[in-house]
Amino acid sequence: MKILKNLGISVLLGVLATSVVAKENVKSVPKEVQKTEVTEQQQVALQDLNSVNINTATAAELKDKLVGIGTKKAQAIVEYRENNGTFLSVEQITEVSGIGKATLEKNRERILVN
The missing domain is CATH 1.10.150.280 (AF1531-like domain)
Structure with missing residues (x-):
């Protein structure tokens, strides 16, 4: 039981660490660029579909x-x-x-x- 509890805690910490790193990477890109990239990606995807x-x-x-x-x-x-x-x-x-x-x-x- 203790092993399962420790494993669960380890997995949770791993997920949190990944989340924090991902958030920091997104924050390092200016918001204008983030919005433009998403919009361009969406436009390309829509154009491909249509x-x-x-x-x-x-x-x-x-x-x-x-x-x-x-x-x-x-x-x-x-x-x-x-x-x-x-x-x-x-x-x-x-x-x-x-x-x-x-x-x-x-x-x-x-x-x-x-």
């Missing part, structure tokens, strides 16, 4: 990831790609019937071409 490569995506992926793109327009993107080859630029998506500059601008940050 981005779609219009040269490889299925119609379902296009519909799910792009704003204002339903089933018909998503299928039109895939058909355009199949008939004309890969998109060379993000702007080229406006050559797809039913997709104009407004739709492009809503999705510019989401569209990848590579």
Whole structure:
């Protein structure tokens, strides 16, 4: 029983020591940098989650990831790609019937071409 109690105390002290060291490391970085790094990381993560490569995506992926793109327009993107080859630029998506500059601008940050 005494061994278990000592082991528990040792684990608790180890956790507390780790916590204190971690807090000191965070405090040594200026708050402006801490906030900027988190925000940049969040933006990159969100962009990765919402981005779609219009040269490889299925119609379902296009519909799910792009704003204002339903089933018909998503299928039109895939058909355009199949008939004309890969998109060379993000702007080229406006050559797809039913997709104009407004739709492009809503999705510019989401569209990848590579």
